[in-house]
Amino acid sequence: MTAPPLTADALSSAADGLLAERASDGDSKAFEVLARRYAPAMRGYARRITGSFADADDAVQESLLQAWTKLGDLSEPNAVRGWMMRITANASINLVRRRKSTTSIDAVEDPADPAPTPETAALTATGMTALTAALARLPEEQRHCWVLKEMGNQSYEEIARTLGITSDSVRGRLSRARATLLKEMEAWQ
Template sequence: MGAETRQAELDVRDLREADEPAFTGLAQRHRRELHVHCYRMLGSFEDAEDTVQETFLRAWRRRETFAGRSTFRAWLYRIATNACLDLLAKCRPEPATGGEVLWLQPYPDRLLDELPAAGADEPEAVAVARETIELAYLVAVQHLAPRPRAVLILRDVLGWPAKDVAELLGDSVNSVNSALQRARAGMREHLPAQRQDWTGGEEDAGTRELVRRFTDASLAKDVGRLAALLREDVRCSMPPTPGLQIGRDAVVADWIADGFESLGSLRAVPTAVNRQPAVAFYLWQEREGAYLPLTVDALSITGGAITEILIFHDDQFPRLGLPERLPADGTP
């Protein structure tokens, strides 16, 4: 018996015989990456959190089924994927439609920084990790039916072989390959037409300047200056509130209809979600004597113009690590 085989058998025995605290400690090492995997599947930070907890519970209860044919990490991914599919079947049997995802929630960059870093010799892995966490990807993938969605994420994001995906889903390799082709076609319908239409890459000076101009125009409540920053085909939505606006004129008309120009005094704090620039806005509340959370605006930027604005409600501020209030001078 080789050394690797003996070590594998030892690992399996240790895992099966571990008490609950020891088992949990092993599983917790993979918490962040499992959470991000569930988030891609579900589009909701809160649902992903619940599903990771369910994953760990199922893993503990089924630890005797871990046979060591795959790594402990891959075994957890299998359980997490099935937990996501179970939740979708129960709560969201139909995928998103119409280009918006009402259950979409942002993912804080500070938590994404906890993921294991790809090596310097893996630029493609770095690009995939970044692009597949952006909000445009999340919106597009939520338009896929659950099983093709799982196939796409397992194959194209995690890089699993078709054979392993087929085993997880209890399906044939041919069926998995067919589902992957359908999923890729579905993604093309909802993603920007060109790869360069992703925000992509590290934030450059041009992006920072555009975010600054967006922030300044918003604080001034200058709709005309804001309109000049938008691409003609810009998209704007505010989950979970229904109503996707497409096109500069529609977005501007919606801002005016909502009385944006008549808002009280605003302050802003720069932040980042889903590897995209974002701005947290605070509105002055006289009774509180402070600026209180209003919205978080996540921006997609292409070729020097804003191509999408996803506006999230004030309930997202605590998760994003943002101040719960700003004093009268507006400093965080």
């Protein structure tokens, strides 16, 4: 009735909840599987918030470290994906703010996409390119709210906590961001 011990490879198809439980008990192999499963989404999200892959990688690393440390606080192990994405948003926003305090505003890298490679150019429709450009033109405070809400699926309350503002401010910024994006979108179609 025995089988060989589980390897990280064998754990790779395990459910999120099981991996989260094991990782919170100190199973680093289970945590690696989770990291592998969600790191690309975390990196894409962090890059959208920070504006560069270099910063995104720092944010993802910081987020994974925090996730490992705080996994015991996660009350619903099955919800680990959303929880990791929220940690990623927090770490990314904090990184942007730290950069701000050491760099002049003008020197901060614009979060617009880098020049499209042939690959991305083929992949991006006109509308998407235009949306990216419109997002880049939004005031940063609005863009962060919009990305956290529409791309991160976070609630008003979570965004408020992450940004250190009130839910009403989140609502207001989102409302302005949405109106601006829609207005610009009228010109694309």
